[in-house]
Amino acid sequence: MELIVLWDIDHTLIENAGVSKEIYAAAFSSLAGREPSEPARTEGRTDRLIMRDMFLRAGLPVPDWPVIEDALTRAGQERLNDLRMRGTVLPGVHEVLKAASARSDWVSSVLTGNIVANARVKLSAFGLDALLDLPVGAYGADAGLRPELVAVARERMQRLRGVPADVPVVLVGDTPRDVEAALATRSGILAVASGVHSAEELAAAGAHEILPDLSDTRRVISVLESFAGT
Incomplete structure (x- = not known):
């Protein structure tokens, strides 16, 4: 699906x-x-x-x-x-983005508080930009509040990729604000405790699917598939 x-x-x-x-x-x-x-x-x-x-x-x-x-x-x-020189790609990220981009029935992009220019800087620094459909993502200049960015991404995907309005959305993020944005927009959420917030904090915010990071590609894709109903 x-x-x-x-x-x-x-x-x-x-x-x-x-x-x-x-x-x-x-x-x-x-x-x-x-x-x-x-x-x-x-x-x-x-x-x-x-x-x-x-x-x-x-x-x-x-x-x-x-x-x-x-x-x-x-x-x-x-x-x-x-x-x-100083930054790093987190464990498993290259592999999981490749796996997601290989799914012809999925659109894999970003929802980030960064402006588009700096999102591209951060992703291109590690060769991740080619693994994501960045033109249909949502960025920090698009809205003030994170939940509003979900509608921005949906509109771009409908307009630029012909993605139907009823296709499920899942956010992948490391903060309670990612969780709140998903819940506020009835999106799925895969929370990762790879930032400053613990799994307990992410669960308290309302996340049910929580992983320590994205290193287990098979597990990440399986969780994402569950939001698609497959």
């Missing part, structure tokens, strides 16, 4: 080794003229909310979004080599 699989990026597919927070800090500094007093608060939020929060906590007016997005894009591009 058909299935839409939407993968989170940071701490689900890759470990960014702190580069993400450096990107936010650099973008903030380029616009504010000074370094932030504390790191960005991320944990599954979209770039729109992360950057807005940084300016508000600093007591500064929030720039228009296109200005912020340009600053984030520049900061991300400047740190591509840092990400390659």
Whole structure:
């Protein structure tokens, strides 16, 4: 049966080794003229909310979004080599993305709080971009709240790939916000405890299918198949 699989990026597919927070800090500094007093608060939020929060906590007016997005894009591009040198692909990710992309009845893309430019930077740094249908994904510039991104991805898949509106969606992510987004949109959720949140925290948020990471390709694909009804 058909299935839409939407993968989170940071701490689900890759470990960014702190580069993400450096990107936010650099973008903030380029616009504010000074370094932030504390790191960005991320944990599954979209770039729109992360950057807005940084300016508000600093007591500064929030720039228009296109200005912020340009600053984030520049900061991300400047740190591509840092990400390659310091970051890593998480266990099993190459294999499971290959397996998902080989399913002709599935569409495998991303649902991420990152803007599209920085999502591409993070994925291309490790050769993961070719394994995902990125034009139909949903990104941090598309909406403020993570649940809203599910509808964005669905619309793109209908318009660009002809995917029917009733095809099941499953999110794969590492934070309670991924779980909440799935529950709010009646999507499936495969939670992975490969980030800062424990399996217990993910279960408390409402996830029933929880794995330590994506290293067991056969198990991951089996769980995803269960959401497709196969």
